Amino acid sequence: MGGVAAARSTMEHIADAADQEIKSIWDDAQRADGPPKFLDEIAAESSLLRREQYLARTTEQEVAVQPKNDVAVPTLAERIETEHQAVLTAAQKGLTHALKAGQLLMDAKGTVAHGEWAGWVEANCSFSLRT
Secondary structure (H helix, E strand, O other), rough: OOOOHHHHHHHHHHHHHHHHHHOOOOOOOHHHHOOOOOOHHHHHHHHHHHHHHHHHHOHHHHHHHOOEEEEOOOHHHHEEEEEEHHHHHHHHHHHHHHHHHHHHHHHHHOOOOOOOHHHHHHHHEEEEEEE
């Protein structure tokens, strides 16, 4: 599998996993108190991954074009691939941490008395309820 095809496959795998995790949390939240606001941000991350997949497909032909300076192509291509893989890894890690934080927030909310959640978040977190 070529570099572009492998990257596209990796992006599709990450996006599919993110979609499944979002659906799972969403379903759990629907059974509880309703969906937490952070799911909107996670869905946006998933959309960005889907956009990356689209861009990878539409630029595949451009990658196949050989530039005039063939000597620098392998090194440049390797650097591009390395940076692209770093982006995918960072996106996956970011999404994983967002999901874990969201689950912990849902767990914490279950321990707080009705009407005291905003105060708990303000006293214990470095972000607001809107984050």
